[in-house]
Amino acid sequence: MxxxxxxxxxxxxxxxxxxxxxxxxxxxxxxxxxxxxxxxxxxxxxxxxxxxxxxxxxxxxxxxxxxxxxxxxxxxYIICDFPPKRLEFIQQLAKDKQYQLILLSNTNELHINHIKEYIPFYEEFKACFDNFYLSHEIMLRKPNSDIFKFVLDENQLNPKDCLFIDDTTENIETASKLGFHVWNNNPKTEDIVDLFTIKKELF
Missing domain, CATH: 1.20.1160 (Paired amphipathic helix 2 (pah2 repeat))
Incomplete structure (x- = not known):
């Protein structure tokens, strides 16, 4: 579960x-x-x-x-838009309180500062998560296994109870080997708002 x-x-x-x-x-x-x-x-x-x-x-x-x-x-240049429907999706999840919500991102200070400047609801987004881990702040980076072990230890989690969602195959492969349930989403054809439809067999 x-x-x-x-x-x-x-x-x-x-x-x-x-x-x-x-x-x-x-x-x-x-x-x-x-x-x-x-x-x-x-x-x-x-x-x-x-x-x-x-x-x-x-x-x-x-x-x-x-x-x-x-x-x-x-x-x-890499950073584009943040569709508001995705903010609404994570806000609803946070409101429902059915799942612990964690963000785990490879990112850096310049990108986060740029996002804070151009995405007006960044702080609202961040507030939805129980923990919000950025690689440059915790000095760990995907796909290395130590970043996943860090999240497990910090939150006292069993990987079999976790679903990890990432668009990068290498990151998914590491998580899968450690026992996580995974979804290697394709950003061109899939959207996080459809999580419970696309991965309905897990819920």
Missing amino acids: IKTLIFDFGDVFINLDKEGAMTNALELFELDELSEELIAFNSFYEQGLIDTKEFIDFYLSNFPKLSKKDIIEAWN
């Missing part, structure tokens, strides 16, 4: 443009692909291992033609 719902944030609640952001970044940086060094550095930032100033300074030193504004705009 599902007692706890654990949600990803991007492409579950807030829409992302991953392909567009990558195309935009490659054009801006005049690259064919991101180097392993850049990918690793981005991950370090997302995990809170470096701060925002270090992150921006790194990009400015590697791409001296660009300004701080250029870097921040390119980084935030």
Whole structure:
């Protein structure tokens, strides 16, 4: 029986443009692909291992033609809209109090600050959850197993009582191996508001 719902944030609640952001970044940086060094550095930032100033300074030193504004705009390009129906969905779940609600997101300070500025109901959204875990704040990152074990330990959960929802296959695979029920949602064809229809066999 599902007692706890654990949600990803991007492409579950807030829409992302991953392909567009990558195309935009490659054009801006005049690259064919991101180097392993850049990918690793981005991950370090997302995990809170470096701060925002270090992150921006790194990009400015590697791409001296660009300004701080250029870097921040390119980084935030990925973030799109947050359909209000998804806020209503999680607000109703919080009101019903049938499930413990947890958010578990790989994100970073620049993205969260951008969301706070452009999504007027961010604080209302956050208030719906019993716990709200952002990777850069807890210094852990999906798909590593330690972030899932952290959530289990912090909330004294049995993974067999939890449904984890994420659009990224690697994250789902780790959770599944640890015993979670999972839904690898497709943001192009599925919507979180239809959770109880799409995964009705779990409820």
